[in-house]
Amino acid sequence: MGWQQPPIETVPPSATSAGQEAIDLAARAGLELDPWQQYVLRQGMGEKPDGSWAAFEVAVNVPRQNGKGGVIEARELWGLFIGGERLILHSAHEFKTAKNAFKRIERLIRGCPDLHKRVKAYRYTVGEESIELHSGQILRFIARSKGSGRGFTGDCNILDEDMILGDEAMDALLPTMAAVANPQIWYLGSAGIGPLSVQLGRLRRRALAAIEAGTPDPSLAYFEWSADLHLDECPQGCTAHDDAASDEAVLKANPAIGYRLTLEKVANERMTLSRDGYARERLGVGDYPSDSADTWQVIGEEAWRALAAAESAPSDPVAFAVDMTPERSHAAIAVAGEWRGGTHVEVVDHRPGTGWILDRAAALHERWRPRCWVVDAAGPAGSLIADLQERLGVEVVQPRGRDVAAACGQFFDAVSEQTLSHLDQAPLAAALAGAQRRPLGDAWAWARRIVSVDISPLVAATLAKWGLGAEVEEPEGAPNLW
Known part of the structure; x- marks a missing residue:
């Protein structure tokens, strides 16, 4: 069986849920939902204590042919016949997709006499397909365009094929919900396909940021079924990522395996599709564009680049620091030292894995005799402290929470005051571009904006700079040799 709960998920807290009502109503109409579809409805239709939706936005990212249409139909049936939503707008990138959705839900309603008798009209005029109840509720189907949706005040917007959803469509549709007391918008589609997946990329980044911070996004419920495939730099025998040719990756990304999909059918796809096509269409591995506003959130790129100095170098005394990613996929060693009345920071080494750290640290310690290692x-590198101390024969300085916050503040202030220099190294720049703040008491510390960002070079550089002022027993005889 495929995974019935998604590998990537964030849901705001709720007190109750209307999801079971939607599941039961769908069953009355002859639509039996898979466990994963029921799970999405229960979570996505969670309600606050006052009865309003816990999630204003609900996104379902799942490979094709897994049954996202069933989720849409159950949500729309509830909105029409139970929720009392006056207008539900169902949009798709192409008109034929919206029309097919109209035909599917019409069949469900006509097949259930209790529901069919409540329908005033099924309208088939091209571009105005809709279902209207005697009580006034309307479900309307439209193709997305720059102007579609303008003038309609929807209680619920269903945006199908959200991997093709950009600013123009959102600018037309989203403001229609501003006057609604309890609106909700649903995005459903498969993996991102690059520049066209603008809105999906934004939703995914919000979800990953919430997961990274350990705090649910307050208005977004996000569900993604996808595999996390091996990277080029993964060591042999890596167990942290998925093998694209494995059944495990298929089960992780396709909840409908065992219901409407089989491993045998997927094996045929694997042999026929291109490697990238198979990864995208069946394993949910997408290409998501990023907004420029989503990068360099803490320190501006221009401010950082302005501090680059090719001749910059640390002088005694120096401090080293080690950090690694939470997945232990990469690690970094950084150094800090005085330079022209300020501080020089530099990434000494940044590599995949962690097995190289002790040997490299020992070589650096022998050459530099730093005032401390931090x-x-x-953090993830905390597991190395005992081995590092034994290998180097020194006490590793371990900052407390307030020290980490102070280190981040000092690093930020040094950039603002232009007392920091660096070599414009790509790992450090990439880390800054993908970093954001996370609260730490009344201050803050570094956090990754999305899971794929590696900020270990930045964290190591920040701690190394802080180490220059940490209370330690000064080592003797530090040779001025790199």
């Missing part, structure tokens, strides 16, 4: 015991 490792955040509460």
Whole structure:
């Protein structure tokens, strides 16, 4: 069986849910939902104590032929016949897709006499397909365009094929919900396909940021079934990522396996599709564009680049620091030292894996005899502290939470005051571009904007700079040799 709960998920807290009502109504209409479809409805239709939706936006990202249409139909049936939503707008990128959706839900309603007798009219005029109840509720189907949806005040917007959804369509549709007391918008589609997946990319980044921070997005419920495939730099035998040719990757990304899909059918796809096509269409591995506004959130790119100095180099005394990603896929060693009345920071080494760290640290320690090594015991690299101390024969400085916050503040201030220099190294720039703040008491510390960003070079550089002022026993005889 495919995974019935998604590998990537964030849901705001709720007190109750209307999801079971939608599931039961769908069953009355002859639509039996898979466990994963029921799960999405229960979670996505969660309600606050006052009865309003817990999630204003609900996004379902799942490969093709897994049954997202069933989720849409159940949500629309509830809105029409139970929720009392005056207008539900169902849009798709292409008119034929919206028309097919209209035909499917019409069949469900006509097949259930209790529901059919409540329908005033089924309208088939091209471009105005809709279902209207005697009580006034309307479900309307439209193709997305720059102007479609303008003038309609929808209680619920269903945006199908959200991997093709850009600013123009959102600018037309989203403001229609501003006057609604309890609106909700649903996005459904498959993996991102690059520049066309603008809105899906934004939703996904919000979800990953919430997961990374350990705090649900307050208005977004996001469900994604996808595999996390091996990277080029993965070591042999890596267990942190998925093999694209494995059944495990298929089961992880396709909840309908065992219901309407089989591993045998997928094996045929694997042999026929291109590698990238198979990864995207069946394993949910997408290409998501990023907004420029979503990068360089803490320190501006121009401010950082302005501090680059090719001749910059650390002088004694120096401090080293080690950090790694939570997945332990990459690690970094950074150094900080005085330079022209300010501080020089530099990434000494940044590589995949962690097995190289002790040997490299020992070589650096032998050459530089730094005043200290710094490792955040509460971070992923904390597991290295004992081995590092034994190998180097020194006490590793372990900053407390307030020290980490102070280190981040000092790094930020040094950039603002232009007392920091660096070599414009790509790992450090990439980390800054993808970093954001996370609250730490009354201050803040570095956090990754999305899971794919590696900020270990930035964290290591920040801790190394802080290490220059940490209280340590000064080592003797530090040779001025790199």
